[in-house]
Amino acid sequence: MERRQFTREFKLEAAKLVGERGVSIAQAARDLDISGQVLRRWVKEIGSDPQEAFPGHGQQKADQAELTRLRREVAKLKAERDILKKAAAYFAKDNL
Numbered sequence: 001m002e003r004r005q006f007t008r009e010f011k012l013e014a015a016k017l018v019g020e021r022g023v024s025i026a027q028a029a030r031d032l033d034i035s036g037q038v039l040r041r042w043v044k045e046i047g048s049d050p051q052e053a054f055p056g057h058g059q060q061k062a063d064q065a066e067l068t069r070l071r072r073e074v075a076k077l078k079a080e081r082d083i084l085k086k087a088a089a090y091f092a093k094d095n096l
Helices: 008-019 025-032 036-048 062-095
Strands: none
Touching: 008 025, 008 036, 025 036
């Protein structure tokens, strides 16, 4: 059985059923033929950050992308620092 994928719009509408219209999660899940746990997770994600909810397949939230970029930069800077330390030690040995 293939895993089903839902669009951002579908997820937003499903969460609106629960949040704005007052339909229970169990009833909405049955009506939409999805798992109650999935719908609960969608409602929670919308509640925590509606603008950044459901960024899409392969996409990261803005803060997550920034964190990834900064981690890469830190790794690069550490590598450069280590190279400079080795070079400094090499040249300091020659001067003695």
